[in-house]
Amino acid sequence: MEFRCIQDCSQCCIEREYYPEKRFGKIGVLILPEEKEKIKQFAKMNKLDLLILPRIGISNKKDPTLIEILAFQMMGKEKNGNLCPFLNTDTDKRSPHGGFPCRIYDDRPLACKTYPLIKSDPMTLDQKCKFCKEHKTADENLDSEIESLLKIKNKMNTDAPFVWRYATGIGEEEDKFQIKTGWILEECDKIMG
Numbered sequence: 001m002e003f004r005c006i007q008d009c010s011q012c013c014i015e016r017e018y019y020p021e022k023r024f025g026k027i028g029v030l031i032l033p034e035e036k037e038k039i040k041q042f043a044k045m046n047k048l049d050l051l052i053l054p055r056i057g058i059s060n061k062k063d064p065t066l067i068e069i070l071a072f073q074m075m076g077k078e079k080n081g082n083l084c085p086f087l088n089t090d091t092d093k094r095s096p097h098g099g100f101p102c103r104i105y106d107d108r109p110l111a112c113k114t115y116p117l118i119k120s121d122p123m124t125l126d127q128k129c130k131f132c133k134e135h136k137t138a139d140e141n142l143d144s145e146i147e148s149l150l151k152i153k154n155k156m157n158t159d160a161p162f163v164w165r166y167a168t169g170i171g172e173e174e175d176k177f178q179i180k181t182g183w184i185l186e187e188c189d190k191i192m193g
């Protein structure tokens with residue numbers, strides 16, 4: 001079956017999840033270090049406020065002060081972490097499938113170009129995507145998503161002995177007591193999240 005966005009859907013640009021657990025807070029859109037400056041420039045050109053936090057770091061010693069950042073994340077603009085700042089909800093214009101338009105669609109981060117693909121072998125789509133909720137899976141029309149996913153995987157490949165994940169401190173008000181902020185030592189097999 002071919003992958004096609006569901007008519008009028010903008011869910012993946014609006015909703016953010018707690019990952020890998022609630023204590024890490026809600027995650028943002030993954031931004032590779034080489035994408036960060038470009039994204040900041042786009043925000044400036046569009047007069048948008050942007051919050052970019054670290055996402056994944058590595059170190060040779062078990063010391064968070066020595067971390068090299070492998071990936072950042074662009075946080076949602078709402079207090080609870082939802083809603084990408086680049087999603088244009090103030091316009092009558094719509095994307096080709098009818099959702100709200102992305103202000104930087106052609107230059108959107110690789111992570112956006114990858115979604116809803118989360119694994120290429122075996123091909124696995126994020127079951128939270130509205131298409132997947134309706135159709136479970138797809139195996140056609142995903143070439144550019146596969147290419148983008150492989151680029152991210154390649155950039156984030158590491159032999160570093162210590163991998164860290166940044167807890168964002170952001171989430172729903174009622175969850176705040178469980179959510180941490182700052183680096184937490186991670187297991188290596190979870191690095192792509």
Ligand code: SF4
Nearest residue numbers: 005006009012129130
């Ligand atoms: S990728 Fe999925 S969740 Fe995102 S707009 Fe398309 S159908 Fe909706």
Ligand code: SF4
Nearest residue numbers: 013084086087102112
């Ligand atoms: S950058 Fe664009 S495609 Fe990516 S989450 Fe934001 S609005 Fe959606």
